[in-house]
Amino acid sequence: MDFAVKFAFDILAFTSVMVLVVLGLGVIASMMGIFNFAHGELVLLGAYTVYLSSELGLGTWPGLLAAPVVVGLIGLVLERTIIRRFYKAPIIAMLGTYAIGLIIREIVRGLLGGHYKSIPEPIGGAFSIGGLEFSIWRTMIIAITLAVIAGIYLLLARTSIGLRVRGALENPMLARACGISTGHLYALTFTFGAALAGLAGALIVPLYQLSADIGIRFLVQAFLSVMLGGVGTFEGPVIGAAAVGSLAAWLPWVVTPVLADPLVFVIALAIVRLRPQGFITVGRL
Amino acid sequence: MTMNRRRLLGGASALAAAGWLGSLTSGFVLRPRWAHAAGPIKMGIATDITGPIAPSGNANWQVAQFTVEEINKAGGIQGRPIELHLEDTASDPKIAVGNVRKLIQERKVDVVLGGITSAMRQAIKDPIVNRGRTLYIYPQLYEGQECTRFLFNTGPTPAQQCDRLIPYLINTLGKKRFAMPSANYVWPQLLNKYARKVIEANGGEVVFEEYYPLDQAEYSATISKIRDGKVDCLFSTIIAPGLQPFMKQLYESGFQKNGGVVTCVYYDENLLNYHPAHEMEGLVSCLDYFRAVNDPFGNALQEGYERKFPGSKYLFTAGSASTGMYRGVKFYEAAVKATGGKLSREEVAAAMDKAVLENGPGGGAQMVPGKLHARMNMYIAVCRNDGGRTRYEVVDRAEMVDPREC
Numbered sequence: 001m002d003f004a005v006k007f008a009f010d011i012l013a014f015t016s017v018m019v020l021v022v023l024g025l026g027v028i029a030s031m032m033g034i035f036n037f038a039h040g041e042l043v044l045l046g047a048y049t050v051y052l053s054s055e056l057g058l059g060t061w062p063g064l065l066a067a068p069v070v071v072g073l074i075g076l077v078l079e080r081t082i083i084r085r086f087y088k089a090p091i092i093a094m095l096g097t098y099a100i101g102l103i104i105r106e107i108v109r110g111l112l113g114g115h116y117k118s119i120p121e122p123i124g125g126a127f128s129i130g131g132l133e134f135s136i137w138r139t140m141i142i143a144i145t146l147a148v149i150a151g152i153y154l155l156l157a158r159t160s161i162g163l164r165v166r167g168a169l170e171n172p173m174l175a176r177a178c179g180i181s182t183g184h185l186y187a188l189t190f191t192f193g194a195a196l197a198g199l200a201g202a203l204i205v206p207l208y209q210l211s212a213d214i215g216i217r218f219l220v221q222a223f224l225s226v227m228l229g230g231v232g233t234f235e236g237p238v239i240g241a242a243a244v245g246s247l248a249a250w251l252p253w254v255v256t257p258v259l260a261d262p263l264v265f266v267i268a269l270a271i272v273r274l275r276p277q278g279f280i281t282v283g284r285l
Numbered sequence: 286m287t288m289n290r291r292r293l294l295g296g297a298s299a300l301a302a303a304g305w306l307g308s309l310t311s312g313f314v315l316r317p318r319w320a321h322a323a324g325p326i327k328m329g330i331a332t333d334i335t336g337p338i339a340p341s342g343n344a345n346w347q348v349a350q351f352t353v354e355e356i357n358k359a360g361g362i363q364g365r366p367i368e369l370h371l372e373d374t375a376s377d378p379k380i381a382v383g384n385v386r387k388l389i390q391e392r393k394v395d396v397v398l399g400g401i402t403s404a405m406r407q408a409i410k411d412p413i414v415n416r417g418r419t420l421y422i423y424p425q426l427y428e429g430q431e432c433t434r435f436l437f438n439t440g441p442t443p444a445q446q447c448d449r450l451i452p453y454l455i456n457t458l459g460k461k462r463f464a465m466p467s468a469n470y471v472w473p474q475l476l477n478k479y480a481r482k483v484i485e486a487n488g489g490e491v492v493f494e495e496y497y498p499l500d501q502a503e504y505s506a507t508i509s510k511i512r513d514g515k516v517d518c519l520f521s522t523i524i525a526p527g528l529q530p531f532m533k534q535l536y537e538s539g540f541q542k543n544g545g546v547v548t549c550v551y552y553d554e555n556l557l558n559y560h561p562a563h564e565m566e567g568l569v570s571c572l573d574y575f576r577a578v579n580d581p582f583g584n585a586l587q588e589g590y591e592r593k594f595p596g597s598k599y600l601f602t603a604g605s606a607s608t609g610m611y612r613g614v615k616f617y618e619a620a621v622k623a624t625g626g627k628l629s630r631e632e633v634a635a636a637m638d639k640a641v642l643e644n645g646p647g648g649g650a651q652m653v654p655g656k657l658h659a660r661m662n663m664y665i666a667v668c669r670n671d672g673g674r675t676r677y678e679v680v681d682r683a684e685m686v687d688p689r690e691c
Contacts, residue, residue: 115555
């Protein structure tokens, strides 16, 4: 029993990290049809914001709260200046966002001197229930992830902004004809996706080390999640991320860890082959 | 706007341009302040100035500059100053081969020092030693078994890092059940092979030896194996970026609290900031130098280095190959002095084979004749936590440990 609880907690915690990272990517891919290759670097910038605030002696909390705002604003600037030129050419968009990501990554690498930095958890330590120890920060991440998913769902399903976003997604021409400014909506969506990336980076960096490559390591699995879940819905990428995250955490228990990594891809690609539309094909938001 | 060939080409060439910009930093000459009629001795440094290995590479480049400046200030080698030529190996063996060839063919250097990872050493040794007919000095601690003629290794070997450390763990700390969590590449694999022999010869037992992708982020399966196997000592060769999640999950599992010991033989002063202090406490490392050794010569070197590079992010440490770089430059100086200033590869190599350094960080060193590796002092240090600040405490030292290679 003890073992099962601990096992479930570990898998849930890692799956939450995966979902957090994928959320922003999924929102942008689904709503705008753009695969944002700079997503990993937006995650990095979120993490870097926390590092800056702790370096300035403010502690990690201000950085954690500021990260979504700062990265969201950076996202807005990127969308207004560069990304909006790519909407009609998704392949160029991939190259372009990759280049943006490369520039951000190498700048941060320079600022860090290439070193790895440890960031303390805003709330460290562990609590115990029935003799089992649980890390407080991992529990927080699980809770925040659930809250963020619920929040986004309500935003998209229950508010007029959500209605307009979904309308623009279904049929941009018709949406424009109805007086909805799709340009503004896209800017808003990209800002929102970037802010989510910033939040993810800020939340997960205490679990890992801050280094220029922190975003990249999750990026490939994040893309796989979006592919697996299917583009065009909000739930799809979330479910995809949950599947990839739990596979990645569970497989090392049963096969040698070196094999676990490629196996995640093999299994996920097999699923994509069987269900090319993704998990969710009906019942869009 | 639809996708067409022109737009695709435009995008692709912008990317390529970004790549070229990145490589503009390579190729750099540091000329001495004075000259000699016979011209300078040309020393090539091929190291990782950019990319993931850049922290160690930059430390190596700075230590090379510092050491060469000291030699030049003291009158050079046999009256001739040293001129430094830098090529960036960019943490990428494919780029490195071309850049290293430049050092040899265009700059015509007399010796090449550098390379941090074993993959890099393997990539550049052939262009330097075989096709390039030049002497090569490799400065990093590594997995051993490099016995190429004209390739001198100045960092510690598995024997130097394990022969004293493992008996210390077993006999002094009383640990018997070892586990070897490792990153999946050549250094951990060969180091583990050697360490396992020493563990078993001393009456210890290896419960499991396991390899992970370098960037693995989730270790709960490993932690549970450590718990279930009643492991009391981890011989870890996990490296960043997989390092911090591992250490964090290990600490959260209560391994150290329950008396477990972590040992990791590349942990130097750089690594002190990689984890929160409480996760570092009690960690055991074994290297050829720590600042905590507190030897007058090493302290003077640190002061001089700090004066030349005030507040530098790149520390003069053992784990980043900096001590090996210092020894490499000084061994070469000693060898050229012994040949009376002759620079031909055969003559310098013959003198290098018997070279002795009186002093260095952590003590002197001497090449073992015919073995291409150096004897040096080795230190075992334990990480202490003074109210959130980490430092090493040297608990054991061994004089002139044999590399036992070749």
